[in-house]
Amino acid sequence: MKPSDNYPKGDLKPTDKNPMASPQHITVIAGDGIGQEVVDATLQILDAASAPLNWVHCQAGEACFRNGIATGVPEDTLATIKQTKVVLKGPLSTPVGFGERSANVYLRKYFGLFANVRPVKQYPNVPSLFKDTPIDLVVIRENIEDLYAGIEYSHQPGIAHSIKLISEYGCNYINTFAYEYAKLTQRKSIHCATKANILKKTEGMMKRSFEQLSTQYPGINAKHMIIDNCAHQLVVNPSQFDMIVTTNMNGDIISDLTSGLVGGLGIAPSANIGQDVAMFEAVHGAAPDIAGQQLANPTAMILSAIMMCRYIGMDDVADTIEHALAKTFYDSKMTGDLNPTSALSTNAFTTAVIERLGDTCPGFTPSSFKPIHMPPISTPSIQPGTCHGIDVVIISDHSPTDIAHELNRIATANGCEPVELFNRGKAVHSPEKDQMISQWFCRFTSKHPPFDNHHILKLVNELSEHYHWAQIEKLCTFNE
Numbered sequence: 001m002k003p004s005d006n007y008p009k010g011d012l013k014p015t016d017k018n019p020m021a022s023p024q025h026i027t028v029i030a031g032d033g034i035g036q037e038v039v040d041a042t043l044q045i046l047d048a049a050s051a052p053l054n055w056v057h058c059q060a061g062e063a064c065f066r067n068g069i070a071t072g073v074p075e076d077t078l079a080t081i082k083q084t085k086v087v088l089k090g091p092l093s094t095p096v097g098f099g100e101r102s103a104n105v106y107l108r109k110y111f112g113l114f115a116n117v118r119p120v121k122q123y124p125n126v127p128s129l130f131k132d133t134p135i136d137l138v139v140i141r142e143n144i145e146d147l148y149a150g151i152e153y154s155h156q157p158g159i160a161h162s163i164k165l166i167s168e169y170g171c172n173y174i175n176t177f178a179y180e181y182a183k184l185t186q187r188k189s190i191h192c193a194t195k196a197n198i199l200k201k202t203e204g205m206m207k208r209s210f211e212q213l214s215t216q217y218p219g220i221n222a223k224h225m226i227i228d229n230c231a232h233q234l235v236v237n238p239s240q241f242d243m244i245v246t247t248n249m250n251g252d253i254i255s256d257l258t259s260g261l262v263g264g265l266g267i268a269p270s271a272n273i274g275q276d277v278a279m280f281e282a283v284h285g286a287a288p289d290i291a292g293q294q295l296a297n298p299t300a301m302i303l304s305a306i307m308m309c310r311y312i313g314m315d316d317v318a319d320t321i322e323h324a325l326a327k328t329f330y331d332s333k334m335t336g337d338l339n340p341t342s343a344l345s346t347n348a349f350t351t352a353v354i355e356r357l358g359d360t361c362p363g364f365t366p367s368s369f370k371p372i373h374m375p376p377i378s379t380p381s382i383q384p385g386t387c388h389g390i391d392v393v394i395i396s397d398h399s400p401t402d403i404a405h406e407l408n409r410i411a412t413a414n415g416c417e418p419v420e421l422f423n424r425g426k427a428v429h430s431p432e433k434d435q436m437i438s439q440w441f442c443r444f445t446s447k448h449p450p451f452d453n454h455h456i457l458k459l460v461n462e463l464s465e466h467y468h469w470a471q472i473e474k475l476c477t478f479n480e
Contacts, residue, residue: 023054024312027080027087032062033286034296035090041298041350042088042305045324048354051309051317056080060103061092062286072103078110087279088308090301091286101150104281108143113272113279114170115177116141118255119307119367124330126263126338130238135262137241140181141251142174143272146202148248155470156395159439166202166247171209173377177273178245179217180375185368189221193230193246193254203227206247231257259283266337269303271311271369278371280308294345297335299325302353310369319366321353326361328352385476388449389416390456392442392463393471401431406466407442414459417445445475 028043030036046053058077065072072094081087092103107113118139122131151163175192182190192210194203207224214222225233227250233240234254238261246254259268265284272279282300290296302325309318328334333352336343344352396403400421407419420443421428423436444459456474463469 023052024086024314025054025056025084026308027077027084028055028057029060029077029087029089029092030057031060031090031286032093033091033288033291035061035092035286037291037294037296037346038282038298038301039088039090041346042301044350045302045321045353045357046305046309046317049317049321049324049357051314056084060089060107062095064103065095071101071106073106073110081107081111081277085277086308086312087277087281088305089279089281091282091284093286093288105148105150107279108272111274111277111279112144113274113277114143114173115271115273116143116251116255117181117271117273117307117369118251118258118283119269119303119369120255120258120262121367122262123267123326124361124364125332126267126329126334128261128263130261133239133261135238137238137258138181138185138187138243139251139255139258140174140178140243140245141255142170142206142246142248144248145170146248146250148252153471155393155439159395159437161393161471164199164202166205168205168209168380169377171206172213173374175206175210175213175245176377177372177374178243179213179220180372181370182220182243183217184370184372187220187242189223189242191223191225191230191241191244193225193227193244193250195227195250196224197226203247210245227254230254234258234261255283263338265300266297266335267299267303269300269307271304271307273372275374278308278311280304280311294347295336296346297337298346298350299335306367307369310367311371313371320357322366323360323364324353324356324358326364327356327359330361330364331356383478385478386449387451387456387474387476389443389445389451389475390459391471391473391475392444392460392469394440394442394463394467394469395438396440396467397438399431399433400428400436403440403442404428407444407463410459410462410466411444413462414444414455415447416459417447419444439470443475 028039030039043055058080060073060077064074094102120135120137122135145165145167147162147164149165151165153161155161178190192207194207196204196207210224231254234257244254259265268283270281270283282304284300306318306322333344333349335346335349404419404421411419422441460472
């Protein structure tokens, strides 16, 4: 899959091998900081559980950035992942002054890992404000689009602009994945959490996609919820949630919130799922301040490996390890972040889990992550639409009155309605420049659409004689 192939085109499948017939090769990236410790602990447990897995160790992260690899991911690591299709990864750092973007984001984009799956589950005796509340939910986060697409501009010093990119295709893909996940794992309800009340085009598209697809899944209770209310409800009554599906940035925030409900990021696993590749990782940071001191909690990494085992069809291994982990907590054996008064070191905690392999934890039910076989998702046809005007961003220190006067003269000369002027997202009605900046959004609407390229170029050329413009956006209507 090329880096530009952000979304998969076919079925989502695990490896074609029978995992129990021969060892499955897994790409292992230990990562930075405490990564080596938590990954080593996890591999020890997998080996002790007789998981038929072969480890292929690769590099990514801080050392790679410092060695001049701009992405933080060497080519041989990418080549290995293409072969194994499955990655177990520790936390990666982007050191200040090296690299432009995180290696985590690069890996997700490169391999088209469109879905981020974050299970949130109570484990015995793990301390949290909600330890007596039954919580077992899954957050499904779209992993490629939204503000995290990273399309940003600096129009001038002190003024930055980021584009929130949402596509119907991306919404349909992640919502279909969520419905299929719910159906396969026998979850009864899904909340789609958006800010569609304010961001009616982008977040509204996610909401509409979710609601339209709900008719294909009559056995699942589909509900929409505004994202801020979702955050509120999660800390008021988290038990009401079974699954949450949401856009990229919302999902980044809400999934960390949900992890806090059950004990924190130290026990928060995740899976990043694509068509051909899946990457399983702990979501916590590299914590360099405690690296090498045997203070790290490997639970999130262990739980991510359990998800990995389920993805490649090793449910028996996954159940064995998850029961052993739960029994370890049941016996109040924990690292210092969870039990500071009777803390186990990383190695001691690992040994405690291994000693309990084969045990079952009373009253505990293992998780139910499974590989999803996606139905085909059609790519929407290209519809150029009918242009009826343009938005132009200009940079000017002139007064609102002077700007409006000059822009309206240009608008009249080019067959447009009076210009709508905005500053910092607010419509400008007052000649006073209080709380305004030098970036102005100017909306030109044609009196006689369509507004073709010839008219647009003529207007922009005239505008350029008076103002520095930084951006132009066509305003179109579509047959939807």
